[in-house]
Amino acid sequence: MPGMSIISFCSFTSPFLVYAEKKGDDMPSTDALSAIFTRRSMRGFSSRPIDGSTIHTLLRAAFSAPAAENAHTRRFIVITNRNALDTLPALHPSAEPARQSPLSILVCCDTSIEPQTLFWPQDCAVATQNIMLAARAMGLGSLWCGIHPLEAREKAFISAFSLPGTVRPVSLVILGYPLQSFFEKDLYDDHAVFSNLWGKSYRPKQEEDSSQNVPL
């Protein structure tokens, strides 16, 4: 394609491929769909450290997530200190795996930043998902520990991490090289997908044949 570099061509197919192309290194990476389909919540991690450039990539992935009104309200606390990681199970009932993992990321929103948007929980959720998919693409496992909207959990993290009054913690992501293998689980549910109107079954094959003239 004239005028189009390998990097810009690859950006149409996989953001993770772009990273590999740009860096030109041998960092393990997988394509976007494989990362999506084989990401699983991991609850067992090795103590193998995660290097700084990998952590940077996770954060770049977080900042790359869509945001309502393009508001830049997301804030992240990178937790690598062993003592801090060991306190996480006291703050969250699912955070026991943090005792083995070398890294967790606390995803927060600074609600004082303009433009303010009511969509901040979703903005933080998609950033959380981007971290987890980037992690999977680089061979790291992850576990989403939900905080917002549970008030008691929010309070525990606000206090433990000295969050300012305008900052709300939304999720904690525990990260590390997993003890378990990644695997695909086909969760597609025919009964949860409708065609053009609630109640009418969607059948991908038939849709292809009749998509031109479907009466509502």
Ligand SMILES: Cc1cc2nc3c(=O)[nH]c(=O)nc-3n(C[C@H](O)[C@H](O)[C@H](O)COP(=O)(O)O)c2cc1C
């Ligand atoms: C908003 C949200 C909050 C979650 N909170 C927790 C949690 O507190 N503890 C936990 O073990 N898993 C939590 N999870 C992970 C889900 O339990 C997990 O994604 C689900 O069981 C499906 O498994 P999979 O991720 O392996 O596909 C959360 C996921 C989401 C999206």
